[in-house]
Amino acid sequence: MRGEGGEEAPLRETMAALFLRQCGYRGDEPVVDPMCGSGTIVLEAAEMALGLPPGRGRRFAYQDLAVPVAAPAAPAPAPRDIALRFTGADRDSGAIQGAGANAARAGLEEVTTFLRQPVSELARPEGPPGLVMVNPPYGGRIGNKRQLFGLYNALGAVLLERFSGWRVGIVTSEAGLARATALPFAETGPPVAHGPLKIRLHRTDPLP
């Protein structure tokens, strides 16, 4: 979970990392999240690509304990130099502002782009194909079921039309919503607790 932005329950960084890994992400492809909220997926992918240690911004209570330290901490690894871009979009301007602020706090502005736009305007970035990873609204907290099915259907249509060669990972709480995308899912992951919900990853191979 990043500091700011996103109207709806953000994913924790650890969950974003888990779902990226389940999609086979190794940090060597671009990543796009068309409904990025606070930007957790995009920022986590950028950190993985740069080789930055997970949780480097987090502090733990034990760090303030006054105990003798046996050996100096290992120096942080130098970030890799990469040419990849990590792109998030969201129709909500507060989410985009928050994602940008989170990127700045994490020192990731140079490799990330956040755009305020609805999914209908999503464009394929120039360059090699990569991974679209998205955690759309689940319902319960927003909208009605019919709107949600329409949203997932529109997302699937945009990806099938514009993202040939890219892999897709969709994280959602209902298999029916994932099916509404009409994407050719290769695998569905195990359930993962997310507040009161159980969410799963639905992933494709490269789209035709």
Ligand SMILES: C[S@@+](CC[C@H](N)C(=O)[O-])C[C@H]1O[C@@H](n2cnc3c(N)ncnc32)[C@H](O)[C@@H]1O
């Ligand atoms: C569950 S939240 C994503 C949370 C995000 N993974 C995070 O960790 O912060 C879903 C997001 O979808 C966005 N959204 C809903 N409908 C959209 C649309 N038609 N186009 C773009 N974004 C949309 C919402 O504004 C919201 O930020």
